[in-house]
Amino acid sequence: MPYRAPLADFRLLLDLTGFAEVAATERFADATPETVEAILSEAGKLCENTLAPLNRAGDKTAARLENGVVRTPAGFVEGYREIASGGWVGISADPAYGGMGLPIALTSCVNDMMGSACLALQLNPLLTQGQIEALEHHASDALKAIYLPKLISGDWNGTMNLTEPQAGSDVGALRTKAEPLGDGSYAITGQKIYITWGDNDTNANVSHLVLARIVGAAAGTKGISLFLVPKIIPDAQGNLGARNSLNVVSLEHKLGLHGSPTAVMQFDAAQGWLVGEENKGMAAMFTMMNNARLAVGMQGVAIAEAATQTAVAYAMGRTQGKTPLGNGAIIDHADVRRMLGQMRSETFAARAIGLACAVAIDMGRATSTPEWQARAALLTPIAKAYGTDIGNEVAYIGVQVHGGMGFIEETGAAQYSRDVRVTSIYEGTNGIQAMDLVARKMMDGGEAAYRLIDEVEAAAEAARSSQPALATAVWNASEALREATEALVGQDLNDRFAGSVAYLRAFARILGAHYHLQAGLADPARLPLAAFYITRLLPEYAPLLAQTREGAAGLYALTPEALLA
CATH class of the missing domain: 2.40.110.20 (Butyryl-CoA Dehydrogenase, subunit A; domain 2)
Structure with missing residues (x-):
């Protein structure tokens, strides 16, 4: 199935995550509705028409080293030139050096689309964007003058x-x-x-x-x-x-x-x-790494989107046996519908968290407000780990939807699973992200987390009149997260680490439910997907939060001898 840019999701989620506040700041006043629409639609065309056709060829013919020269797959040079000539590398870069100076939230949307279309090629501008930010913050004026214009233009990577x-x-x-x-x-x-x-x-x-x-x-x-x-x-x-x-x-x-x-x-x-x-190299490099962590989280979302589109198209066209709705397409089997519902709802939730993180980064830069900066720091490891975990899980389900054909390379389902696997490893493994969340990001005693939980609870409370069951489920989950956070900040650090992955996942589950509920309120056509996520996936928060209280002792009881037995 040809890739289609999910522009409706971007429009809705930019609204739900507070992009209007970003555009209202002096720094990002150029991010008008007309500019945003132009960026999204033009990037979508580039991804659909130019980059997506390169994806399978890039998988079949790997980059190679010939006589000391690296050769990329056929079409990559031309595809990259369209990225560079369109100014897509420097969307958020300093206008003084040729960038557009637009919000990271818009760059995240564009990178999401590019990653869906051809992740192998999108990695080139992604790393360049991270280096641009590092140089903007830390390089001398002389280095900036030489390197930034070339990197922003895409001449150099x-x-x-x-x-x-x-x-x-x-x-x-x-x-x-x-x-x-x-x-x-x-x-x-x-x-x-x-x-x-x-x-x-x-x-x-x-x-x-x-x-x-x-x-x-x-x-x-x-x-x-x-x-x-x-x-x-x-x-x-x-x-x-x-x-x-x-x-x-x-x-x-x-x-x-x-x-x-x-x-x-x-x-x-x-x-x-x-x-x-x-x-002081680590501080400078962390500027690039933090940029890349959100960007990699959006890579996971990107592959989840592509895998979902492919799986839905296959399920609609594949006939197999008698189905409850009578037309024979496997999408009418309850279990297939369940898998597709999980793929779509997880992708939406991960995209929402990633864009919420991007908006917080933009607001932190535009206002220098400590609360926004703390929110951006809190959401970065969640966006990276959850986004890439979901990318892996959704791609895995996509293979399953295809059945035996998912194991055959011609369908493309297996490529998504292979391509996305590394995203949960690079730019700091997801275990490291979780440890960062419960340690460095909780050095404030959990205050940034509590402020976010307050907002989720207030939104759920406001939704009780129109969607009482869904709103109550989200409120109860967020209150449980508050209690778990209170317990967490009182734990020994290694005990926190032992439950950190479960804590991060539970936090993401609840944030995902919050954004699904808000999406359903904004657009009733999205309520069935919101209900699917909140009734079927959100309940996982309870056993996840239970794990956060277990501490590390039980893990160390698993001796090497016991693990080898």
Whole structure:
């Protein structure tokens, strides 16, 4: 089935998540209804007509390394050029350097559509957008003047180089070193792995952000600095000059995302420039990572959308046996309808949470209000983990809807499952997101969480008169979440960690129910889907919250011997 951009969902959810407040700020005054509609509709056309046709070809013909040159699948160069020429890389970037300066919420909608259409290609602008934000916040004016216009225009692409063979989530164990060259630049030496779009034939230059330790700096994360290391060294005007001393060692052979080149990068005294302060590299890199975490959450939503559209189309056209409604299409079987209902409702809930997070980020930037900034911080790990979990689960169900044909590559159902799998791993595994939620994001004693719960309860209370059963279910669930949060902030940190994944999932379940209820009130045609989610999926919150109270002791009772038995 051809991909169709879910514009109606974006329009409704931007309204429900408070985008009007964003557009009312001075910073985002250009985000008028006319501009928003133009952005959504034009991006939708690009994704439907240009990018979606590249998805299957990109899966069948992987990116490859030939004589030191990375070649992307047929059509990727042309597809990327349309992304770049349309200005889609720099939607939210600083207008002073060529960006549109529009809200992250709009960028999230566009990235959602691009990810559905061709996730392997969308990874290129996604990482560049993260690097743009990091440079805007931390780079010197000289570096900004050279790199930002090229990145925003899409002429160059950006990467993030953190991981090494011995240093994954433990970034402080990295061995890449930086030696001062005496002219303000550094010689960077080391190897990095899992570098998405680390080299390609779509961009004239690749701008690598690399974590490294300046010789003599402290061990661990406190001694890490961030460097900008270009593939080809530009002059002060951005004109390309000499090739830097870095190269692609190999490309990873991956479960999915075959069209996206994931490189092992070797830096051999490559010339690089410090971004931010010495030994403050993690703070600078976290700017890019936090941007990427929301964006990756929307990748999960994107694949869930594509998998759902594919499954619904298949179920409507596949006849198999006698059905209760008589026409023979498998969509009329109760269990198939259940699976499709779960796919659609989960996708809507995850998209709502992602856009709510984006709106909070925009409001935090536009107003500098601590409450909005705290909400954005709270929602980021939820949006990333829930969005990517749902992407995986919905793609899995999509294979099941197809039955035996789901296991056959020609239907495309299996590709969604393969492509989305890594999203729950990269940019911080979902377990790390959950630990972040219950630790760093609860350093305020749960105040940001309580403010959000208050809003959910107030909205449910207001809905009792028109939808008493659904509203009461949402209110009861949110009150249970409040009580669980109160208990959580009193726990030992490792006990919090033991129940963190369950807590995050329960929080997301309840937020999803809130947005479904509001959608049903705004558009009665959406009430059946809201009822499906609230009556069939929301009740999972109770056993999930029960897990958060169990602590860590029972987990450590599972000794290695017991696990191997």
